[in-house]
Amino acid sequence: MTDYQPFEHEQDDTGVDWNSPEMQARLHRRNIGDRFFRFVGFFAVTASAFFLVFLLGNIAQKGASGFLQTSIEIDVAFDADILPDPTNLEKDAFAAAVAQVNMQYLIRQALTNRFPEVTGRRDTTRLTRLLSSGARAQLRDIVIKNPELIGTTHRVSLLASDEIDQVVKGNTDVSVDEANRKLTDMELGWLQSLESEGRVTKDLHTRFLTSGDSREPELVGVWGAVAGSGLTLLVTLLTAFPIGVFAAIYLEEFAPKNRFTDIVEININNLAAVPSIVFGLLGLAVFLGLMGMARSAPLVGGLTLALLTLPTIIISARSAIAAVPPSIRDAARGLGASPMQVAFHHVVPLAMPGIMTGTIIGMARALGESAPLLMIGMVAFIVDVPASINDPATVLPVQIFIWADSPERAFIEKTSAAIMVLLFFLITMNGLAIWLRQKFERNW
Amino acid sequence: MTNSTILVLIALMAMFAFAFMRQKSVAVVGGATEALHSLPRYHGYFAALLVLLPGLLVLVLWLATGKMIVENLIVSGLPDELAAVYADRIDLLINRIRLVAENGTGVESDESILAAAARFNQLYARGIIATLVFSFAVGAIGFVHASSKVEPDFRARNSFERILNGVLATSSFLAIAITLGIVASLIFESIRFFQQVPIEDFLFGLKWSPQTALRADQVAAEGSFGAVPLFAGTFLISLLAMLVAGPVGLFAAIYLTQYASQRTRNIAKPVLEILAGVPTVVYGFFAALTVAPLFRSTGAWLGLDVASESALAAGLVMGIMIIPFVSSLSDDAITAVPESLKRGSLALGATTAETITKVLLPAALPGIASAFLLAISRAVGETMIVVMAAGMRPNLTANPLEAVTTVTVQIVALLTGDQEFDSAKTLSAFALGLALFVLTLVLNVFALSMVRKYREAYD
Numbered sequence: 001m002t003d004y005q006p007f008e009h010e011q012d013d014t015g016v017d018w019n020s021p022e023m024q025a026r027l028h029r030r031n032i033g034d035r036f037f038r039f040v041g042f043f044a045v046t047a048s049a050f051f052l053v054f055l056l057g058n059i060a061q062k063g064a065s066g067f068l069q070t071s072i073e074i075d076v077a078f079d080a081d082i083l084p085d086p087t088n089l090e091k092d093a094f095a096a097a098v099a100q101v102n103m104q105y106l107i108r109q110a111l112t113n114r115f116p117e118v119t120g121r122r123d124t125t126r127l128t129r130l131l132s133s134g135a136r137a138q139l140r141d142i143v144i145k146n147p148e149l150i151g152t153t154h155r156v157s158l159l160a161s162d163e164i165d166q167v168v169k170g171n172t173d174v175s176v177d178e179a180n181r182k183l184t185d186m187e188l189g190w191l192q193s194l195e196s197e198g199r200v201t202k203d204l205h206t207r208f209l210t211s212g213d214s215r216e217p218e219l220v221g222v223w224g225a226v227a228g229s230g231l232t233l234l235v236t237l238l239t240a241f242p243i244g245v246f247a248a249i250y251l252e253e254f255a256p257k258n259r260f261t262d263i264v265e266i267n268i269n270n271l272a273a274v275p276s277i278v279f280g281l282l283g284l285a286v287f288l289g290l291m292g293m294a295r296s297a298p299l300v301g302g303l304t305l306a307l308l309t310l311p312t313i314i315i316s317a318r319s320a321i322a323a324v325p326p327s328i329r330d331a332a333r334g335l336g337a338s339p340m341q342v343a344f345h346h347v348v349p350l351a352m353p354g355i356m357t358g359t360i361i362g363m364a365r366a367l368g369e370s371a372p373l374l375m376i377g378m379v380a381f382i383v384d385v386p387a388s389i390n391d392p393a394t395v396l397p398v399q400i401f402i403w404a405d406s407p408e409r410a411f412i413e414k415t416s417a418a419i420m421v422l423l424f425f426l427i428t429m430n431g432l433a434i435w436l437r438q439k440f441e442r443n444w
Numbered sequence: 445m446t447n448s449t450i451l452v453l454i455a456l457m458a459m460f461a462f463a464f465m466r467q468k469s470v471a472v473v474g475g476a477t478e479a480l481h482s483l484p485r486y487h488g489y490f491a492a493l494l495v496l497l498p499g500l501l502v503l504v505l506w507l508a509t510g511k512m513i514v515e516n517l518i519v520s521g522l523p524d525e526l527a528a529v530y531a532d533r534i535d536l537l538i539n540r541i542r543l544v545a546e547n548g549t550g551v552e553s554d555e556s557i558l559a560a561a562a563r564f565n566q567l568y569a570r571g572i573i574a575t576l577v578f579s580f581a582v583g584a585i586g587f588v589h590a591s592s593k594v595e596p597d598f599r600a601r602n603s604f605e606r607i608l609n610g611v612l613a614t615s616s617f618l619a620i621a622i623t624l625g626i627v628a629s630l631i632f633e634s635i636r637f638f639q640q641v642p643i644e645d646f647l648f649g650l651k652w653s654p655q656t657a658l659r660a661d662q663v664a665a666e667g668s669f670g671a672v673p674l675f676a677g678t679f680l681i682s683l684l685a686m687l688v689a690g691p692v693g694l695f696a697a698i699y700l701t702q703y704a705s706q707r708t709r710n711i712a713k714p715v716l717e718i719l720a721g722v723p724t725v726v727y728g729f730f731a732a733l734t735v736a737p738l739f740r741s742t743g744a745w746l747g748l749d750v751a752s753e754s755a756l757a758a759g760l761v762m763g764i765m766i767i768p769f770v771s772s773l774s775d776d777a778i779t780a781v782p783e784s785l786k787r788g789s790l791a792l793g794a795t796t797a798e799t800i801t802k803v804l805l806p807a808a809l810p811g812i813a814s815a816f817l818l819a820i821s822r823a824v825g826e827t828m829i830v831v832m833a834a835g836m837r838p839n840l841t842a843n844p845l846e847a848v849t850t851v852t853v854q855i856v857a858l859l860t861g862d863q864e865f866d867s868a869k870t871l872s873a874f875a876l877g878l879a880l881f882v883l884t885l886v887l888n889v890f891a892l893s894m895v896r897k898y899r900e901a902y903d
Contacts, residue, residue, distance in 0.1 A: 250616045292510075374831075375860075419726050426721060
């Protein structure tokens, strides 16, 4: 928009001299007002964009290292006296025998061999704490997989503890006074010594994407939560989609226009704006209190989220159905189709892309929802990956909430990494919805 | 044998009914399907619905009431001495029994409770079998009925469509049922709460500390349920959020509709949509871990004492979350103003800014006001940001640098973890939920009716 210029001719019939200095100043003021408005508007938009970039950048910067994990290579002597002999044992019996072995002992031996100067019970314990408490299980799996190692000394890579991991990643400030940090100078010295030998590696942490929750940050994984989210959304989709689409068909195609359908319509619009936590209270009172369903199960979570997404699906399905031109209905009626056949054979298939788009967006919202699920007990510490809709489970956003509450420093990057996983799914779903809309949208 | 098996079996039976009746209708007319009033598949659909719907109804009834029935049976069959011990705390007993029934025998040592749990499992398994038999029975009746109807003159399509119409109508009434369910469960539990705590104490009391005595003789555990500090905290955080989201959202809408080029719009709109699509738990994490420490250190630098869970941090981040909400609704309201009004103003020599302030905004005012009301309702009901970034301690203050708590935070705090269903502490969450529901409902109804009225003025 260009500034307003004074008129070319000097005077018009109002008798006002538009080119007088006062008028010029006035015009200037008005133009400044306009530019100010424009600037404030531009600032508002940029500020929103800045918030988004800052938010996502902040999460990505914190979370990127959550996909990596520090391991320490140590030379473990697979002592044949301690470990069972694989030659005269069945596979399962061997595995069971290995599970009995105190792997912590092997680890301690390996570490004290490397640091012979460390003596004393307390320092040795410190030394073994360089490694994660999951290192034992790792070592056990290595032995079970490679029985031929027994009797030899082999260099294996084991998970470092979360504190060490944070130091290696540079997330913990080690320059502060020794009394104010968790790791002592001695431990940092060991770490440095191991690093100088190239024994400290940072690798992609596949465990993070494949396992369930844990108390130890270096052992946690999002897969349990992802599976829980998947099962929950499955229940939501299977209940909310048919009911929502049926309701939309009825309201658009069959409902008589009367007071009652007006009420239904107002009611649906209001329901869409009810705070999500209220749906959680409803789920708690009805599904858990009245029906006595199992707490923490994806079944209850899915049903609660179905109540929440139903209005969204109905509203979007209605607008998709309303967008199908009446000529389609008239043509089908003219060929002898019954109203039900018109709806199910012609209108709904044509409206399906729109309905699908609305449903996917509704599902994406349900995926990001956590407040109602806190009400129905999906906020539990669950290690196992849920396998059915009746198993106790948690969902991705609630997992994020749980981790965000954990005090360990290392959980910050794990939480951020889990957020990145959640955002990945959300972007995929929304991208799918946009793709569907663009591919199948038609202008009648 | 589980409930889902019943579902699968009913579905299989319905499929069989479909295939059978379809064939039968063809067979009845000796393959000359033109002699049938309805196509063979409609005979099949009709039969399938007659089998499926009654069977599902039985299953749903069992799912909804099964555990309750079994529990009542257990309670009436309890040994007398146990029933006497738990005379007035029967819920506690049921909880213990349920815990064993669900999690195995490891959690309990009391013999009679273990026995009751075993009986629970046994009765429940029997109930499932009974449901299966019963749903099959009603399915079979439907099947026989449909089978007797297969004749050339039977209007299978019309009958099928009548039933289907009923199914469609039921689906849409379910939306009403949800609202009724919300209202009923909130009011029901709230009434139980207000029997223990007077309603005026709840609405006007200034002290919120929802600890109730576990034993009657316990001292210093008298809970007080004055919700005013929670309402005040909710109001403060919502106000802060609106101070951010209101101007930013409105000016973004003005800029995007009046000044921005098509290219800017194509970039800015998706940005706002993404901002709206970010889950609230992410905002909460951001508020708690980035914004709050930032404010705290900035405050310390300025010599101000900022709480680590300050209302300001939660309010600001909530405001960011609501920006897209305000901007898209205001955008709609501004775009809905007839183009002729805007052109007329510009033609009279007004600058764009003058057109906006003197013509567009007054004309779009009802729409913008309703956008703000809906945004406030969003802010009041928002949970995760405040749960993660606002405090837990009730605090009656107007200072945004202090920590306050909100209605939603307290609901979450009261209801997470195990709880008994009839203590005042648990029930107070429902009273808070009712207050929240009523407040947002009033805001929504007001906002939506305003939009509706406004539309009528220009169309």
